[in-house]
Amino acid sequence: MTTPSTSQSRPARIEAKPLRHPGRWALAVLLGVLVVWFIIGAAKNEAYGWDTYAQYLFDTRIAVAALHTIAITVLAMLIGVVGGVLLAVMRMSPNPVFRTVSWVFLWIFRGTPVYVQLMFWGLIGAIYDSINLGFTQISLDPFTSSAFALAVVGLGLNEAAYMAEIVRSGVSAVPEGQIEASKSLGMSWSQTMTRTVLPQAMRIIIPPTGNEFISLLKTSSLVVAVPYSLELYGRSMDIAAALFQPVPLLLVAATWYLVITSLLMVAQHYLERYFDRGATRQLTARQLASLADAEGTIPNNVEIIEAPERNQR
Numbered sequence: 001m002t003t004p005s006t007s008q009s010r011p012a013r014i015e016a017k018p019l020r021h022p023g024r025w026a027l028a029v030l031l032g033v034l035v036v037w038f039i040i041g042a043a044k045n046e047a048y049g050w051d052t053y054a055q056y057l058f059d060t061r062i063a064v065a066a067l068h069t070i071a072i073t074v075l076a077m078l079i080g081v082v083g084g085v086l087l088a089v090m091r092m093s094p095n096p097v098f099r100t101v102s103w104v105f106l107w108i109f110r111g112t113p114v115y116v117q118l119m120f121w122g123l124i125g126a127i128y129d130s131i132n133l134g135f136t137q138i139s140l141d142p143f144t145s146s147a148f149a150l151a152v153v154g155l156g157l158n159e160a161a162y163m164a165e166i167v168r169s170g171v172s173a174v175p176e177g178q179i180e181a182s183k184s185l186g187m188s189w190s191q192t193m194t195r196t197v198l199p200q201a202m203r204i205i206i207p208p209t210g211n212e213f214i215s216l217l218k219t220s221s222l223v224v225a226v227p228y229s230l231e232l233y234g235r236s237m238d239i240a241a242a243l244f245q246p247v248p249l250l251l252v253a254a255t256w257y258l259v260i261t262s263l264l265m266v267a268q269h270y271l272e273r274y275f276d277r278g279a280t281r282q283l284t285a286r287q288l289a290s291l292a293d294a295e296g297t298i299p300n301n302v303e304i305i306e307a308p309e310r311n312q313r
Helices: 006-007 022-044 050-056 060-091 096-111 115-120 145-172 177-183 189-225 232-243 245-277 284-293
Strands: 130-131 135-138 281-286 302-305
Touching: 022 189, 022 284, 050 245, 060 189, 060 232, 060 245, 096 281, 115 135, 115 145, 115 189, 145 189, 145 245, 189 232, 189 245
Parallel strands: 281 302
Antiparallel strands: 130 135
16 A cells, blocks of 8 residues: 555656757758749740650650560569579589689679670670581571560670579578478478578568669660660650650650659569568567657567566565
8 A cells, every 4th residue: 555655756757758850840841942943943944845745745656665665674584583593593502613603694794884785785696697506507697686685685684693692692691590490390402492491581582673673674774775776765765856855755754764663662562561471570569669769660560569567566
């Protein structure tokens, strides 16, 4: 039983008040004013050619070129993922020949600009017209005469060099004990990879892979070096050259790139959430509030549990 003196000696409850940040509000207002000023100035600037922009934004040729861009990106990414997995396995192989071949591949394709590589792929027909196997000769004309195929292969092999390091880092991040535990349970190598290693590695592989896919979509504008001009940027510049108005057509291409990349970002977000299902953290409401204050945002994959009751004396 508490006495009146005991209850009066207890300190009053502290009411925490958030810190005020007037500098942030001042900066936000300044940025808002600058944005409004830029929008008003751009709307009145005839150099942007807003009439031409509105006319060609949904032009059929631009829409078809956007589909070509997506096709190049998807096919090149498939080559990059498959090639990246093979190169990652070779990098982690105990065979020194495999390790050397993969290292040389990564050294060349990561050490040279992708634009230079695409220029070489565009000139590959002048360098190699056929492959002589001794008993027969294989013509490369069906491949070298297709600018689309050269663009896909050029971007795909360059992407494979980067995907190899992403896959290798994801697999290497899985603790060795997980693999040993799977083997002790009698799992085969394929079962260990599909049920133990890859589900954990995908949480590390998916985010940078999504970023690489979005980056590859924008890099596809460089296939004009092959040359292939039926994708979004090349087609926009062809129309701009005929109209002598490059600015509005550049804005058209930029708008389509923004829309496509925004959709890809949304898809990447939900894909990351799917593979993050097994990484749920259990926090109390107070712990979650403290963590949100420290990080400035509410973390994902958090399960709120009740705080343990304290023993009352």
